[in-house]
Amino acid sequence: xxxxxxxxxxxxxxxxxxxxxxxxxxxxxxxxxxxxxxxxxxxxxxxxxxxxxxxxxxxxxxxxxxxxxxxxxxxxxxxxxxxxxxxxxxxxxxxxxxxxxxxxxxxxxxxxxxxxxxxxxxx
Numbered sequence: 001x002x003x004x005x006x007x008x009x010x011x012x013x014x015x016x017x018x019x020x021x022x023x024x025x026x027x028x029x030x031x032x033x034x035x036x037x038x039x040x041x042x043x044x045x046x047x048x049x050x051x052x053x054x055x056x057x058x059x060x061x062x063x064x065x066x067x068x069x070x071x072x073x074x075x076x077x078x079x080x081x082x083x084x085x086x087x088x089x090x091x092x093x094x095x096x097x098x099x100x101x102x103x104x105x106x107x108x109x110x111x112x113x114x115x116x117x118x119x120x121x122x123x
Contacts, residue, residue, distance in 0.1 A: 009117030022096030038092035
C-alpha cells in the first residue's frame with residue numbers, strides 16, 4: 001500500500017513557475033514509477049509525465065514538453081513536478097500516481113493516487 005500526498009499548488013500568473021511535490025508513504029517508493037496527471041473542469045484526466053523507478057528516465061506529454069520537469073528523491077520518498085512558463089490552459093487539479101511499469105500514460109496503469117492539488121494560472 002502506498003499513500004500519496006501532493007502539495008505546492010496555488011495561483012500563479014501566466015509565464016510564472018510552480019513546483020509541486022508528492023510525498024509517498026511506505027518503504028517501497030523506489031519500486032514504483034511515478035506519474036503526474038491533471039484534470040481540468042469538465043475534462044478527462046490527462047497524462048502530464050512520468051519518471052522511472054531510479055529517476056534516470058522521464059517521459060512527457062507533448063503539451064508540457066520543454067516546460068515541465070519531473071524529478072524524484074527516493075531517499076525522501078518524494079517526486080516533484082517543476083512547472084515553468086505556465087499558461088492559463090495548464091489550470092487543473094494535478095495528481096501524482098504510482099505504478100509498476102514505465103513509461104505508461106494511461107490512468108489504468110497506475111495503482112495508487114493522491115488527492116490532488118489545484119493549480120490556477122491567470123492570464
